[in-house]
Amino acid sequence: MYQKDPSPKTYRHRDGCRELMEWLTLLGLWSDPLLKITGDRLKLKFLVHSVYITFKNIIPLNMESKNYDRIATEKRWKKFWEKEKIFQFSEKSKAPLYVVDTPPPYVSADHLHAGHIMSYAQAEFIVRYQRMRGFNVFYPMGFDDNGLPTERFVEKKYKIDKSKITKSEFIKICLQETEQGAQTYKKLWDDLGISVDWTKTYSTISPLATKVSQWSFLDLHKKGALYRNEAPVLWCPSCRTAIAQADLEDKKEDAKINSIYFSSHGTKLTIATTRPELLSACVALYVNPTDTRYKHLIGKNALVPLFDYEVPIRASEKVDSAFGTGLMMVCTWGDKEDLEKWQTDKLQTRAVLREDGRLNELGIAYRGLKIYEARKKIISDLQRKGYLIKQEDISHTLNVHERCGTPVEFILSKQWFIKIADLQKTWLAYGKKLHWYPETKRQDYELWVNSLQWDWCISRQRYYGVPFPVWYCEHCLEPILAHEKMLPVNPAEVKPPLSSCPKCGHKKFVPENDVMDTWATSSVTPFIIRELVRDKQIKKKLFPATLRPNAFEIIRTWDFYSIVKSHYHFQSVPFRDVMISGHGLDEHGRKISKRLGNYIPSEKLLEEYGADAIRYWATGAMLGQNLRFNIQEVKKGRKTTIKLWNVGRLILMNLGDFKFKEVSRHLECADIWILQEFNQTLTKVTHAFDAYAYAKAKDEIDQFFWSKFTDYYLEFIKYRLSGDDAISQQAARYTLTTVFLGIIKMYAPILPFITEELYQLIYKKNERAKSLHLSQWPSVIEIHTDQDVSDFTQAIAAIDEIRKYKSERAMPLGSELAKYKLTTKVDVDKYGEFIRNAARVKILR
RNA sequence: GGGUGAUUAGCUCAGUUGGUAGAGUGUCUCGUUUACACCGAGAAGGUCGUAGGUUCGAAUCCUACAUCACCCACCA
Numbered sequence: 001m002y003q004k005d006p007s008p009k010t011y012r013h014r015d016g017c018r019e020l021m022e023w024l025t026l027l028g029l030w031s032d033p034l035l036k037i038t039g040d041r042l043k044l045k046f047l048v049h050s051v052y053i054t055f056k057n058i059i060p061l062n063m064e065s066k067n068y069d070r071i072a073t074e075k076r077w078k079k080f081w082e083k084e085k086i087f088q089f090s091e092k093s094k095a096p097l098y099v100v101d102t103p104p105p106y107v108s109a110d111h112l113h114a115g116h117i118m119s120y121a122q123a124e125f126i127v128r129y130q131r132m133r134g135f136n137v138f139y140p141m142g143f144d145d146n147g148l149p150t151e152r153f154v155e156k157k158y159k160i161d162k163s164k165i166t167k168s169e170f171i172k173i174c175l176q177e178t179e180q181g182a183q184t185y186k187k188l189w190d191d192l193g194i195s196v197d198w199t200k201t202y203s204t205i206s207p208l209a210t211k212v213s214q215w216s217f218l219d220l221h222k223k224g225a226l227y228r229n230e231a232p233v234l235w236c237p238s239c240r241t242a243i244a245q246a247d248l249e250d251k252k253e254d255a256k257i258n259s260i261y262f263s264s265h266g267t268k269l270t271i272a273t274t275r276p277e278l279l280s281a282c283v284a285l286y287v288n289p290t291d292t293r294y295k296h297l298i299g300k301n302a303l304v305p306l307f308d309y310e311v312p313i314r315a316s317e318k319v320d321s322a323f324g325t326g327l328m329m330v331c332t333w334g335d336k337e338d339l340e341k342w343q344t345d346k347l348q349t350r351a352v353l354r355e356d357g358r359l360n361e362l363g364i365a366y367r368g369l370k371i372y373e374a375r376k377k378i379i380s381d382l383q384r385k386g387y388l389i390k391q392e393d394i395s396h397t398l399n400v401h402e403r404c405g406t407p408v409e410f411i412l413s414k415q416w417f418i419k420i421a422d423l424q425k426t427w428l429a430y431g432k433k434l435h436w437y438p439e440t441k442r443q444d445y446e447l448w449v450n451s452l453q454w455d456w457c458i459s460r461q462r463y464y465g466v467p468f469p470v471w472y473c474e475h476c477l478e479p480i481l482a483h484e485k486m487l488p489v490n491p492a493e494v495k496p497p498l499s500s501c502p503k504c505g506h507k508k509f510v511p512e513n514d515v516m517d518t519w520a521t522s523s524v525t526p527f528i529i530r531e532l533v534r535d536k537q538i539k540k541k542l543f544p545a546t547l548r549p550n551a552f553e554i555i556r557t558w559d560f561y562s563i564v565k566s567h568y569h570f571q572s573v574p575f576r577d578v579m580i581s582g583h584g585l586d587e588h589g590r591k592i593s594k595r596l597g598n599y600i601p602s603e604k605l606l607e608e609y610g611a612d613a614i615r616y617w618a619t620g621a622m623l624g625q626n627l628r629f630n631i632q633e634v635k636k637g638r639k640t641t642i643k644l645w646n647v648g649r650l651i652l653m654n655l656g657d658f659k660f661k662e663v664s665r666h667l668e669c670a671d672i673w674i675l676q677e678f679n680q681t682l683t684k685v686t687h688a689f690d691a692y693a694y695a696k697a698k699d700e701i702d703q704f705f706w707s708k709f710t711d712y713y714l715e716f717i718k719y720r721l722s723g724d725d726a727i728s729q730q731a732a733r734y735t736l737t738t739v740f741l742g743i744i745k746m747y748a749p750i751l752p753f754i755t756e757e758l759y760q761l762i763y764k765k766n767e768r769a770k771s772l773h774l775s776q777w778p779s780v781i782e783i784h785t786d787q788d789v790s791d792f793t794q795a796i797a798a799i800d801e802i803r804k805y806k807s808e809r810a811m812p813l814g815s816e817l818a819k820y821k822l823t824t825k826v827d828v829d830k831y832g833e834f835i836r837n838a839a840r841v842k843i844l845r
Numbered sequence: 846g847g848g849u850g851a852u853u854a855g856c857u858c859a860g861u862u863g864g865u866a867g868a869g870u871g872u873c874u875c876g877u878u879u880a881c882a883c884c885g886a887g888a889a890g891g892u893c894g895u896a897g898g899u900u901c902g903a904a905u906c907c908u909a910c911a912u913c914a915c916c917c918a919c920c921a
Contacts, residue, residue, distance in 0.1 A: 067881095067883080068883085250916085250917085250918095253920095255920090257920095257921095271921065272921060273921065274920065274921090275920095285921095286921080319921075320921085323921070324921055325921080326921090327921070328921035329921060330921085334920095334921090335919095335920065335921090337919095337920090337921075338921095394920085396919080396920045397918090397919075397920070398920065399920095440849075440850080441849095443848080443849065444849075444915095444916070447848065447849080447916070447917065448916085448917085450917090451916095451917055451918080552915085552916090553915090553916090556916090587856095587857090589913090589914085620857090620858080622858090622859090624850090625850080625851090626914085626915095628857070628858095630856090630857055630858095630870090632856085632857070632869080632870050632871085633857075633869085633870085635870090635883085636869070636870075638883070639883055641883090642881070642883045643880090643881065643883080643884090645880085645881085645883095646880040646881040646883090646884090647880065647881085648880080649880045649881080650880035650881085651880085652880090653879085653880070654880090695859090696859090699859070699868080699869095702868090702869085703868080706869095707868095710880090710881090711885080711886095714880080715885090718880095800886095803885090803886055803887080804886075804887060806876085806886075806887095807874090807875065807876070807885095807886045807887045807888095808875085808886095808887070809875095810874090810875055810876070811875095811876075812876055812877065813876065813877080813885065813886065814876090814877075814878095815876095
């Protein structure tokens, strides 16, 4: 392929090199195994098949490299931070508090990827920033390890049949698995440089979290926010547990809508249904009272096909005469409408579904069949007996359980509920009190609150979770609650605090076997985290938290339920700010998933590009928006760390006898310019970070560092650094070191490793803070001068012009021009000397 | 059906209160011997989803539509 290119070509030290090497090897031109491509230079020229190849940067393997050693650096500072307890919360500090209520991740994930990295790195940028702003940051980490996700994960991983294993054995495996999961996460956070205080951790199954969750239960009960009721609840037949509205997800499905007829006094009544398997649960037919076709039948009965029993025909204005046949079948219970009618009209109950999703004895001939099997058989029987009029294909959306994708059903059962449905105004008011970042996400919250229909069912018929602190009287089923001082308590192992039932006097009790919804525990994290501190005074101040960072899909669960609990317990918001992040997507914008395999495992990413580079990519997300994985951005992050490293080297090589505390009074135009630019950038970056806009902060720092500091300023002062004007040199050194310290401080929240390395190498001797991450956020630099350089852009334009002139004539930029006539308008008296020196021109006209 | 967000250079995305289109990356040309080839300079690239409207002037404000994503509802 190279032969085809007739023009001389320069191969740069990029991806093409390997290809070129292989090609040269094939031609027998590349045979010296001691040669390797690295960052240092050596010029070789080949003439092959009339292709010139200028191939540089080849050095023997044994030559020492001055390249940035990322791996060693990251390891070094990780160790240092841990050993010196840099991120440990101080109970003694008088600084104002900044409390982060971090989402405890589900540890039931064995495939960590860029998405996980992104969601946690983003909160981290803020934490490091606030720490440098002088806040006493409280940054604990929790792990959400109980509940359905974990159970399903364990079931799948070990292919467990829960009917063949005891509850305690199962829980034991869950505990083991979650411990392992926590370790996996901890390692990733450590490698990423997440500045969590690892002395402050909790797990949602721990005695502490159990205690707080159970206390919450007792307190809610005391405050009348809790009740136990037998009612049709949302039920997942696959997980065999009650679930909450928030656990639902939409799923599109192709289905058949079946027209079948009921007969009533000789009339054939055609109804359409997608769920014929619920025929034996039919309790009524409904028509619109104004519908002339059926008016005369209201109050009469209709005969259910196949099952031969009669149901009443009733009227309801909610029935749309124009929809379908204008007849609606109500079952117990196929959907929400059924539930409503059943409740308001006190209809009979014919619950045909069992907890395992099979039909019970009401299904008669279909008893024991699964929903889909029953549907198939009933359709074929209806057809055979002539009840089926027609079948049409439709595509509809149904509610499935988000954890397993199974369509949900309604099943009659006794559950604990927290009152939320009638308090929409209260929840909306809390939503208004919180600061949402971005502001638009408040709407997501409000939309959810407005769509609330049922109270929050918090009991789950599962094994692995926080137990209810409750027993029941065996005789009258009166619930007996634990005393607060008994917590945490497992009612299966402990006796209730009463010896006899206060209602009926019986002395035998049974423990509650259900466990709490996983959100019932995670919604109390604002109360859990403060329990990690001993000092009572500080404990008080840790609530409400300052920041709640989380992704948008748990606004309706974690955020909402936390608000509910915080309201009932303390009439307070649980946190001040909510920072909503998006998801990490793959490079094509698809969700990252194990099934698609569209991701690079996090360990591999870290190994190949380093923590700083990946964090750099993660900073690119706009608040509340998804972020595509972009390897180019990661590479740019790596380039930025290397560039910083090289600037550091330049500084170290040019420090001479520079005294850091000396402020120069002899600043030159370029110095003043860069200092002013720095101050402007700093202001913008600070504002951006304050508003949680880390992406914008990064853009501003990048622009200053790359386009102003390295591309211009460093080039502007090279002649002064190596020149013999001591005063000018001193001013350059002062400006250089001062601005660079500001730069690494601004980059510190995003690129913690390289910045710490540079701080320790260059500045530590003269600074008080033992880590850059404990140092103060930079403040605006005072500029000691009377000079006005507001027109300095002229000088830059002039230099650009000269650079362009040289570039167009294929001249080296470093070559000196004897004379040059500027077309750019510039104050030559003011900037002439500077331009001649910086752009290497002898005479400027 | 209702809602929210997105639609800007080949790709990934910025664009603050309406004033002649921006960055990174990729492409092309050229340069480079002491901070850095994990570099530097330069060039090419867009009627800002479509159609209307407001305005002296619209990527930006309004209306409709299209496509995509997510949320909610419907599911007789």
